[in-house]
Amino acid sequence: MSVAFIFPGQGTQSSGMLHHLLDHPAAIRTLDEISEALHFDVRDLDNERCLEFTDAVQLALFAAGVATARALIAEGVRPAAVAGLSVGAFAAAVTAGVLELRDGVELVSLRAKEMAKLYPTGYGLSAIVGLTECQVEAIVRAITSEQTPVFVGNINAPRQIVVAGSNPAMDRVLDEALRQGAGKAVRLHVSVPSHCPLLQPVADLLGKRISAMNLTAPQMTYVGNVNARAMRTKELVAHDLVNSIAHGVRWHDATTVLQELGCNLFFEMPPGHTLSDLANENLSGVNSVPVKAAVLSRVLRLAQQEEANT
Template sequence: MGRTANLNTAFLFPGQGAQKPAMLHELVDDPVVELTLDEISDVLRTDVRLLDSPEALNSTVSVQLALLASGVATARALQRRGVTCCAVAGLSVGAFAAAVVAEAITLKDAVVLVRSRAEKMERLYPVGYGLAAIVGLNERQVTAIVDSVHSAATPVFVGNINAPRQIVVAGSVAGMQKVLEEARRQGAGKAELLHVSVPSHCPLLSSVADALRLQLSSMELKAPKFPYIANVNGRAVRSASGVATDLADNIAHGVRWHDATIIAEELGCNLFLEMPPGHTLTDLVEENVPGVTSSVVTKDLFKHVLRLAAA
């Protein structure tokens, strides 16, 4: 973790796969955290804090709502302590937290959308589908493997480009297993199924994107207070319509996360703070934009993070 003068901060929000039991009970100590969790609970009409048990996290709905709660609550705690944003970026469902923190969408509307999104995803593909990660091959190599395996019986697609040689594929487990076998044969250092039970970021979820687009059309979005970096094209978005398009479309398209981190640096961000839980996005920052300062925001590291942001 490097040090840079005149730090400009990007807030990063993780997606599904980062969740862990008790994640909502391990957030930073700040009154705004509890207020945010209460606000979400009021919308859900149940205590969001119940969604981080091992049993609850077997549900895509619980996972995505818990990630939204964790991200928004932590970012608000940082903002209350005077940390200002240069840009926000959220991976997959993390995009909704990013949009809330940028004040492009209300937290209430984000809760409604995330719950609807997750419920539809879960109903469409209850078993036999998901995501897999391949490390060590580039996008061209993985695309060629995927194209050779994809069929009506074994649908599989290139999903997220997290780094030049960290690629996520989405689709049927049967199709992904064939892709992983060939990836290993071609020298991938890692090729394994992820703990995600839905095929996010591929055309199999186009109907969910259509439904989200319809829901968003009835909501009032605003231009983000600072750049919102989109999932679908990895570009900075500054309009309400641009945020709405990305929130709807990202579920059915791959995520250009590598591009997003590069764009954040080009915008002047040189301190990247990852909202809890997990550290995957911090690891990707260190790979994609070496030399910048990056940190996870945990209860133990909160004071350290505040010192970094004040530098």
């Protein structure tokens, strides 16, 4: 029985998210280090105006994840494995020791800016709840076209599927999903078509940049986005970080692998509770807890109990 750290992706951001982190020296020091790398205070990115922009959102999520993970580790919480959804994977890779913090900042900044530059308007993500992956794939195949492309993106749960693509095509997919019995079909607060072939140029740029970086073997198991496999070499982690932007994320499978590795206590880095809701609803025997300042004592107590039972 072990602990896993899980890191959320874009769409979970909220105003003030970096000002509501754990008041811990390790978290404060991490935010300061990220600010030095950026040449401005990363805390300035968590207001409503800035969070309308992809680069601010992704950097803020990255900062929140790494800062909180380092605070927990400083308090003696030792994860056996890490996994991050989308941009959360970069925070997971830094926490696992594969990437230096500055390199993580550089890659996240490059990734977000290039995504926004490639598709500044007219594209995004949508979520469909209540249909299976096969059902959504069939709808997408019937609607996608060269002029208005749409793709199956993330598989967050057996019946929670994210699609990515052009707004007109996504609108048609959502309408058809509701007609076929979806309980919910909505646009997400994400303005770029993440995790589909439209973003292969961004993956290519990331691949060139990460190949010049000094990577280190992971200090804990990293579970990937694209194939949801346990990864224990720096090469495999780098490949996953680069390629996930142009491929769908098999998040439910990734959390299933965490459970199969013996992790039954997940700590979700801030902000929000989306990943914990998914785990608690879809993985029997797993307890997933969002880490917030108000529940730090409970988080540490759960971690101590888990260690005692190991």
